[in-house]
Amino acid sequence: MNTQSYIQFALLKLVLVTSLIAVNPVVIAADDEAVSKSLTTLFRASRKVISDNQSMINDESKGEKGLSGAAVAQMAMDNYQKAAGSPLAKNPAENAMLAAVKEVMADAQDLINQQGVGFKGFLPAVFARQVATRFSQKMSGSMTIKLTAPKKYVRNRANRPDKWEHNIIEAKFSSEGYERGKPFSESAAIKGKMAFRYILPEYYGESCLGCHGKPEGELDITGGKKEGGVLGELGGAISLAIFK
Ligand code: HEC
Structure with missing residues (x-):
């Protein structure tokens, strides 16, 4: 082998080795990415059951609401299929989230089935926080999920963003050219x-503004202060961690 072809061979080896090193984490990340997408989609699909049924939940004339754990889990799976375009894969983490949904609904029965009480404080964000807490407990430290928001918009201190979340919300999601709805991972x-x-960033829709909209500081139906948010503005984020 002459010097030139030796150098070419060495360079080729270098390229091959570097691309192998580079490809490997990408493969792992692609899997984490898929799991994250599935779980955040299921989380939103479950929360949607509560928002779709909010006026029924708030109906003081109606007793039994038919929102048992099993019923809500089934509707969540239907919503998942609509959103994802394929049925939910029942892996352990997905099962843990469905189990969390069932438990939260089982605990909420007395509250939501009360007659003679209109607004009961059982909101999508409250449900989501309870599901997140139970899911994270069930995964015993291997995965956590959380609903958070930009710092200035956090109502419940339990939902405060940590440093990393705060940084992504401010430096990425809130920046001019950031693609709407695009999740960030690392x-x-x-x-x-x-x-x-x-x-995953989330934005205020029309239905959110009764509580999170203007005028800022006015009390909403929950007794909390309105944020002064506007339609389409970044209002929250779903944050998931898969521990290594
Ligand atoms: C009926 C009033 C009401 C409506 C409507 C409402 N929210 Fe909220 N939201 C609340 C309350 C109250 C909390 C605090 C929940 C808790 O205790 O965890 C909250 C919490 C949140 C949080 C978690 C961070 C925090 O502030 O603690 C996000 C994100 C959020 N809401 C986004 C939305 C979005 C997006 C919509 C519309 C799709 C919406 N909300 C509709 C009242 C409302």
């Missing part, structure tokens, strides 16, 4: 533990 440490982190 490897990052959480309290010293490495994780695949995934965060």
Whole structure:
């Protein structure tokens, strides 16, 4: 082998080795990405059952609402299929989320089936927080999910963004050219533990503004202060971590 072809051979090896190193994390990340997409879609599909049924939940004349754990889990799976275009794959994490949905609804029965009480405080965000807490417990430290929001818009301190979430919300989601609705993911440490982190932006729709809209500071039906948000504005984010 002459010098030139030796150098070419060495370069080729270098290219091959580097591309192997480069390809490997991408393969792992693609899987984490798919799991994250499935779980955040299911999370939203479940929450949609509560928003779709909000006026019935708030109906003081109606007792039994028919929103048992099993019924809500079934509607969540139907919503998932509509949103994702394929049926939910029942992997352990998806099953854990469905189990969390069932438990939250089982606990909510007395509250939501009360007659003579209109607004009961059982809202999509409240349901989502309870499901997130139970899901994260069930995954015993291997995965966590959370509904959060831009710092200035956080109502419940339990939903405050951590440093990483805050940074992505401010530096990416709120920046001019950031593609609407596009999730962001990367490897990052959480309290010293490495994780695949995934965060999905959410925007205020018309139905949100009765509580999160203008005039800022006015009390909404829940007794909380309106944020002064506007239609289409970044209002929240779903954040998922898969620990390594
Ligand atoms: C009936 C009033 C009401 C409506 C309508 C409403 N929200 Fe909320 N939202 C609340 C309350 C109250 C909380 C605090 C829930 C809790 O205790 O975790 C909240 C919490 C949130 C959070 C979690 C962060 C935080 O502030 O604690 C997000 C994100 C959010 N809402 C987004 C939305 C979006 C998007 C919509 C419309 C699709 C919407 N909300 C509709 C009242 C409302």
